[in-house]
Amino acid sequence: MPTEPAALSSMIMKAVKSGALILALATLGQTAFAAERLYIFTENYPPYNASESGKNFAHNEDDITGICTDMVKAMLARVDYDYVMKMRAWSYAYNWVQGRENHGLFCTARTEEREDLFQWVGPLASIKWTLFAAPDSDIKLDSLEDAKGLKIAGYKGDVMSEYLVSQGFNVVMDVSGDVNPRRLTLGQADLWVTDGLVGPLVAKEEHGITGLKPVLVFRETPMYLAFSTNTDPAIVADLQKALDEARKAGDIEKIVASYE
Incomplete structure (x- = not known):
């Protein structure tokens, strides 16, 4: 049987070890939280x-x-x-x-x-998959197939652009779609595929272009x-x-x- 001082010393050591364990567990918990x-x-x-x-x-x-x-x-x-x-x-x-x-x-x-x-x-x-034409364009589409012979502006990684490519359409793609309204007005593309809300907003804010014509909405996702x-x-x-x-x-x- 340990003496009283020895017993006290034993209790202190246990407390220290317990505290170290709690600290270790707390650190582990912080690491787990950080992982989330x-x-x-x-x-x-x-x-x-x-x-x-x-x-x-x-x-x-x-x-x-x-x-x-x-x-x-x-x-x-x-x-x-x-x-x-x-x-x-x-x-x-x-x-x-x-x-x-x-x-x-x-x-x-x-x-x-x-x-x-x-x-x-x-x-x-x-998003509404929309084909836009330039403000002065006379392009009219009754179906997506009607756009098969036209040059369409899109951008890399965009689901609408990739879909059109997979279906055999002529899509001109860049890293960003911001330049596409200008492509329409310069005649570098016949159509621009983008969302119905995004198209007019980007055209106006990035290039001051208004009056884009939404000639066909062919899907919603x-x-x-x-x-x-x-x-x-x-x-x-x-x-x-x-x-x-x-x-x-x-x-x-x-x-x-x-x-x-």
Whole structure:
């Protein structure tokens, strides 16, 4: 049986060891939490996603706004995950996110071709696949097939552009779609494929061009926050629940109304 001082010393050592264990567990917990940081990417695609500076890149969420952006922020506000939000060129972000844990991309059109490439949170908003002509154009289309012999402006990584290419259309693509309204007015392209809201907005804000003619709407697709397949499905489920709650509370409807 230990003496009283020895017993006291033993108790102190146990406390020290216990404290060290608690500290170790706390550190482990912090490491696990840090591992759940989400890395969210988007592109400059007003009015759905837009940089406050008007540039095609941004480094944090305070510099990014737009319909989809505000929906994603409303969703993230309802969960405990830390996150980083950045704006990059679409083709870069689309390739960067795939294969990386806890990486997501919005607003991503959910198509049959992309279904197995991501895990999906949404829907957020919808895009209308629209063919625009120049203000002075006399082009009229009754169906998509009527555009087969025409030159169409698009951009790399865009789901609408890629679809037209896969169907044998003549699509001229660049890294960004911002130059396409000018291509129409300069006669470098007959049509421009983009979303019905995006086209007129980009044309006016980037080039001062008004009066673009929407000659054909040929499809409508829901847009989502798309996470890599390497991301824990539990995280995706948490975010879907948060979005559903935000929609039920009326937050999503208010965001849409604020941009009308």
